[in-house]
Amino acid sequence: xxxxxxxxxxxxxxxxxxxxxxxxxxxxxxxxxxxxxxxxxxxxxxxxxxxxxxxxxxxxxxxxxxxxxxxxxxxxxxxxxxxxxxxxxxxxxxxxxxxxxxxxxxxxxxxxxxxxxxxxxxxxxxxxxxxxxxxxxxxxxxxxxxxxxxxxxxxxxxxxxxxxxxxxxxxxxxxxxxxxxxxxxxxxxxxxxxxxxxxxxxxxxxxxxxxxxxxxxxxxxxxxxxxxxxxxxxxxxxxxxxxxxxxxxxxxxxxxxxxxxxxxxxxxxxxxxxxxxxxxxxxxxxxxxxxxxxxxxxxxxxxxxxxxxxxxxxxxxxxxxxxxxxxxxxxxxxxxxxxxxxxxxxxxxxxxxxxxxxxxxxxxxxxxxxxxxxxxxxxxxxxxxxxxxxxxxxxxxxxxxxxxxxxxxxxxxxxxxxxxxxxxxxxxxxxxxxxxxxxxxxxxxxxxxxxxxxxxxxxxxxxxxxxxx
Numbered sequence: 266x267x268x269x270x271x272x273x274x275x276x277x278x279x280x281x282x283x284x285x286x287x288x289x290x291x292x293x294x295x296x297x298x299x300x301x302x303x304x305x306x307x308x309x310x311x312x313x314x315x316x317x318x319x320x321x322x323x324x325x326x327x328x329x330x331x332x333x334x335x336x337x338x339x340x341x342x343x344x345x346x347x348x349x350x351x352x353x354x355x356x357x358x359x360x361x362x363x364x365x366x367x368x369x370x371x372x373x374x375x376x377x378x379x380x381x382x383x384x385x386x387x388x389x390x391x392x393x394x395x396x397x398x399x400x401x402x403x404x405x406x407x408x409x410x411x412x413x414x415x416x417x418x419x420x421x422x423x424x425x426x427x428x429x430x431x432x433x434x435x436x437x438x439x440x441x442x443x444x445x446x447x448x449x450x451x452x453x454x455x456x457x458x459x460x461x462x463x464x465x466x467x468x469x470x471x472x473x474x475x476x477x478x479x480x481x482x483x484x485x486x487x488x489x490x491x492x493x494x495x496x497x498x499x500x501x502x503x504x505x506x507x508x509x510x511x512x513x514x515x516x517x518x519x520x521x522x523x524x525x526x527x528x529x530x531x532x533x534x535x536x537x538x539x540x541x542x543x544x545x546x547x548x549x550x551x552x553x554x555x556x557x558x559x560x561x562x563x564x565x566x567x568x569x570x571x572x573x574x575x576x577x578x579x580x581x582x583x584x585x586x587x588x589x590x591x592x593x594x595x596x597x598x599x600x601x602x603x604x605x606x607x608x609x610x611x612x613x614x615x616x617x618x619x620x621x622x623x624x625x626x627x628x629x630x631x632x633x634x635x636x637x638x639x640x641x642x643x644x645x646x647x648x649x650x651x652x653x654x655x656x657x658x659x660x661x662x663x664x665x666x667x668x669x670x671x672x673x674x675x676x677x678x679x680x681x682x683x684x685x686x687x688x689x690x691x692x693x694x695x696x697x698x699x700x701x702x703x704x705x706x707x708x709x710x711x712x713x714x715x716x717x718x719x720x721x722x723x724x725x726x727x728x729x730x731x732x733x734x
Contacts, residue, residue, distance in 0.1 A: 270294055270615050272683075273291075273684045273687075274288060275478065276404040276475055276477050277402055277403040281400045285396060288413065289395045292416075295420045295421050295683075296384075296391075298424055298616070299330055299420050303323070305439050306438065306439065307437070311323065311438045319362040321359050321360075323430065324375075324380060325356060326426075326427050326430070327380055327384075328352060328356035328375075328380045328384075329356045329357075329423065330416075331383060331384045331387040332353045332383075333357075333416055335387060335390070337660070341411070341659060342409065343398060343412065349383055352383055391416075406657065412659055415479070415657075415659060418479055418481075418684050418685045421684035421686065422684075424681065425679065425681040425682055425701075428620075429702060431554060432553070436552070436557055439554075440555065442555060444620070445619075446620060447553055447554075447556060447619055447620065448619045448621045448622065451562070451564065452561070452563045452624065454504070454562040454563055455503060455626055457499060457502070457503075458498070458499050459498060459499070460496065460633055461495075462494060462495055463494050464492050464494040465598050466490070466492075467489070468487060470690075472485070472487045473485065476605070476690065478606075478685075478690070480691075481657075481663060481664065481691070483651070484692055485651070486653030487653055490594045492594050492595060495591075495710035497591060497707070497708045499632065499634060500626060501565040501625045501634070501635050502576065502704060502705055503563055503625050504541075504562050504564055504565070504566045505563065507538065507568070507576060508560075510580070511536075516530060516536045516575075521579045525698070526571040529569070538572065539567070539568070539569075541560075551564070563625060564623065565622050567622075567640055569698050569699055569701075570697035576707075577707050586709055587709060587710075588709060590707065591644050591707075591708045592644055593674045593676065593692075595710075596636075596644055599636050600630075603637060604689070605689050606688055607637045607638065607678060607687040607689070611628055612630075612638030613635075613638040614678045614682050615683050622639050622680060623639060623680075625639065637687070638679070640677075640704040641677055641693075641701055641702060642703070642704065647670050647673060647674070648664070648668060668725065669725060669726050669730075669733075670723065670724070670729065671697065671726065672694035672697075673694060673696075674692060675695060679702035679703070681702055
C-alpha cells in the first residue's frame with residue numbers, strides 16, 4: 266500500500282552515490298503514486314471522459330507528466346532527442362481550462378496502452394539518467410539534475426490536481442483502491458472560536474538562495490512585512506459551520522457574492538459546495554475520491570475562494586464583525602513555529618494518514634488546528650512576484666501567467682499534498698473559481714477593504730494584459 270511519501274529531498278549531501286539513490290527513490294515513488302491514482306478509474310474507457318467541460322479528458326493528464334520529464338531534459342541539454350515527438354507535443358499544453366464550448370473530441374488521443382507503453386519508456390530513461398548523469402553537490406538551479414527534480418515536483422503537483430478531477434467524475438466511473446482509504450472518523454460540527462495572534466515582522470521568500478531544497482521560481486526574492494495583530498478562527502470552517510450559510514439560502518442571495526462570484530453561480534448553477542450531493546430528502550452527502558458518504562459535519566468544507574468570500578460576507582452580517590480570508594502574510598505568522606518541511610505525523614498531509622479529510626480538531630498546532638494539512642487554505646492575497654523574482658528558463662510559464670490578479674494564493678497543503686507542496690516557502694495559487702481540496706479559515710483585523718482589493722486586482726490584470734494580449 267502506498268501512503269506516506271518521501272519528503273522533498275535535500276540538494277546537498279556527503280555522497281553522490283547516496284544522493285542518486287535518494288533521487289531515484291523519490292522519482293519512483295512519484296511515478297508509482299501517480300499511476301496508482303489512475304487505477305481508481307473503472308476501466309480504460311474512462312480515460313477519455315472529462316470531469317468537466319473546461320478540462321481535457323483524463324488521458325491528457327496521464328500522458329502530460331511523462332512528457333514533461335523528457336521535454337525538460339531536452340531543454341537542459343541532457344537528451345539530444347525525445348522519445349516520441351508526437352506525444353511530446355500532444356501532451357505538452359492544455360493543463361489549464363479550455364473555453365466552455367471547446368470540444369474534447371477535436372483531439373485524436375492515442376490508446377491508453379500506447380500511453381502506458383510511453384510511460385514505461387520514460388521510466389526507463391529517467392532511471393538511466395539518474396544513475397549515469399554526471400553529478401556535483403549541492404544541486405543548483407543551472408544543474409541538469411535540477412530538471413529531474415523539476416519533473417518530479419511537477420508530477421507531485423499533478424498527483425493532487427488529478428485526484429481533484431477524479432473526484433469530480435460520476436461515481437460509476439470510479440472504483441475503490443487500497444492505496445486511498447477514507448478516514449473512518451466523523452461527527453458533529455464543532456463550535457468555532459476566535460484565537461488572538463500577535464503581530465510580527467515577517468520576511469517572505471528565499472532571497473537568492475535555494476535553502477537546500479528545490480523551489481519554484483515564485484519562492485525566490487524577498488519581501489518584508491509588518492503584520493498587525495489579528496484574530497483567527499481556531500478551526501478550519503467545517504461542513505457543519507458552512508451548512509448554516511447554505512441553509513440560509515446563501516447561494517441564492519446576491520448580496521453575499523461579488524461580480525465574479527455571481528458569474529460563477531450563473532455558469533455552474535451552484536447551490537452548495539462542489540463535493541456536496543443533494544439527496545431526495547433535502548440532506549447532503551459528501552463525495553470523496555472514491556465514495557459518497559454521509560456528511561461528516563466535523564470535516565473541513567471544501568469550496569473555492571468565491572464561495573469562501575461569500576460566506577465571510579454573510580457571517581459578517583450575522584455577527585456584526587468584519588470577517589475575511591487571511592492574507593498570505595497572516596498565514597505565515599500563524600505558521601511561524603512550524604518547521605520548514607511540514608511534519609506528516611502531526612498533520613493530514615503527504616498521504617500519510619488517509620485519502621480524505623479528517624475532523625478539524627484532530628491535529629493541533631499551538632492554539633490553532635490544521636495550520637497545515639487537511640485542506641489547502643484560501644488567502645485573500647493575489648499571486649504576485651516577490652522583489653527579486655526571476656523566471657526559470659526551463660519553465661518560464663509556471664508562475665508568470667498567474668500574475669493576472671485572478672489567482673489567489675493557497676497555503677498549508679491538503680491530505681493529497683506531497684513534495685514541495687508541503688514546504689513552508691512554497692507559494693501556490695489557483696483561479697478563485699477553481700475546485701481543489703481547499704477550504705478556509707477566517708480572520709478579524711484592520712485590513713481587508715474590498716474596494717481597495719478590487720482596484721488592485723484590476724491594476725494587476727491591466728499589467729498582465731500588456732504582456733499576454
